[in-house]
Amino acid sequence: MGYPYHVPVMMAEAVDLLNLGPAKIAVDATLGGGSYAREMANRVGSDGTLIALDRDPAAIEASRQLLESALPNIIVRQENFGNLDTVLNEIGISRVDAVMMDLGVSAHQLEDPGYGISFASEGRLDMRMGPDAxxxxxxxxxxxxxxxxxxxxxxxxxxxxxxxxxxxxxxxxxxxxxxxxxxxxxxxxxxxxxxxxxxxxxxxxxxxxxxxxxxNDEEGALTDGLRAAIQRLRASGRLVVIAYHSVEDRIVKTEMNRHSGRCVCEPPVIECHCGKRRAIQILTKKPLAPSQEEIINNPRARSARLRAAERLPD
Ligand SMILES: C[S@@+](CC[C@H](N)C(=O)[O-])C[C@H]1O[C@@H](n2cnc3c(N)ncnc32)[C@H](O)[C@@H]1O
The missing domain is CATH 1.10.150.170 (Putative methyltransferase TM0872, insert domain)
Structure with a gap:
């Protein structure tokens, strides 16, 4: 793997909030360069299971070998996390203990002109993160x-x-x-x-x-992925999401609010129709931001906002 494929952002805070331990089942929905996945794999240990997804075949190729040799129970899939429900059905897992979503693009996707994403890219105007776009x-x-x-x-x-x-x-x-x-x-x-x-x-x-x-239909994938993650978490299971721009963060906030029993209807509200239900408790009243030190070491971290929630019993 070329270095750095991606410098992970807010990893210590995020993985601690996932509350992982031996024998747990965790999902890393955005594998990227695999730093999060390696840390998550360490925490669930050899009795645990890690399901790692990325829609980008390059991320899968870069990380699969490293991860499969580190953990016996790792399932790596090239998939859009919007299809999390289907993936878990296919694997035969009904409930999981943790879901991590570190949204956006990796440094590799930004820097490789083949994706045509960064301002400086003179490659073909493309921007697809994966072939499913x-x-x-x-x-x-x-x-x-x-x-x-x-x-x-x-x-x-x-x-x-x-x-x-x-x-x-x-x-x-x-x-x-x-x-x-x-x-x-x-x-x-x-x-x-x-x-x-x-x-x-x-x-x-x-x-x-x-x-x-x-x-990349980022909005649709995120909404579907968040809903599936919340539905599939076991009681006390954790969902941690890092967003990198305000529209994305607002979607996370709205979905978390909706599932924590708060009405998210646009005012004026005469009759609530947002489908609110009390399935999670929000752990981050305000989103967490990276430390100044992290921003100095990795300026790409500056826009990161982390939100976490815990699943309540059915
Ligand atoms: C910020 S990077 C993740 C970095 C990763 N946490 C690490 O430790 O290297 C985001 C990754 O999520 C992937 N991604 C973005 N949207 C996705 C989606 N809807 N489904 C699956 N993967 C997605 C991107 O292809 C990219 O590899």
Whole structure:
């Protein structure tokens, strides 16, 4: 495996919160470079079971050998965690003790130009994390109607300049197709008036995240994955999720609230219809953030927000 495939974020805090111990059954839903999985495997020991999933075949290939030699009871699957329910049915496991989701992309996916994800990538505009994604960023950026681009940038990117950006994209692709993430990010930056360009983050960040999220149906997978995880946890089992941007974190917060018995209907609420139920207790009143020291050592950790919950008895 090339080093570093991925520097893990908030690992000590997250794995402690999973409350693992000998003979437990744990799921690492986002295997990546396998650092979390190795630590989880150590904690469940040789009597335990670790189920490790990633939708990216490169992550599976990079980590499988290392993990399979470290733990006899490890099941590694190239799968979208949105299908967690089906995977557990196929393996024949009904309840688990812990589920870990360390969302987003790995450093490997960001840095390898083949994924076409990072701002600097001159490779083909792609952004698919795995072959299960139904469309590529090329399909979306060069074919979606302008109004749909505006809707995506507004909703998922929370981008104030969504109309101008969509217009510039449509104008540019009218001359010739937009070919790379670098080209796309340059068009986005040019569409934002200079005095409104963020100096804190790359000004195209929100748009790039929105495109990546749509390409990989990150919202759908996360909602399905969280619901399956909560349903499959044993009483006192733990769910820990680390999100890297606000829209993703809001989905985690809303699903956790809904399953902790809090109403998540949009106000005004005349009659609750959100399907709230009391299945979990939230352990993190506010999301945990990485320490300053971790951010200095690994700046990519800075946007991480960790939320944890414990399953209540049925
Ligand atoms: C931040 S990295 C995880 C890093 C990992 N914790 C480690 O220790 O190296 C996120 C990983 O989750 C995977 N991923 C993202 N969304 C996924 C999904 N819906 N299903 C399965 N894997 C997913 C990505 O392919 C990537 O490898």
């Amino acid at each position: 139904l469309l590529s960023a090329d399909d979306l950026i060069n074919r979606w109607p302008e109004a749909e681009l505006v809707g995506l940038f507004k909703r998922y990117g929370e981008e104030r300049w969504c109309r101008r950006i969509a217009r510039r994209i449509v104008e540019s692709r009218g001359r010739r197709p937009i070919q790379s993430a670098k080209e796309l990010s340059e068009i986005v930056v040019a569409a934002i008036p200079p005095k409104f360009r963020s100096r804190r983050i790359h000004p195209a960040t929100r748009i790039m995240l929105a495109v990546r999220a749509a390409v």
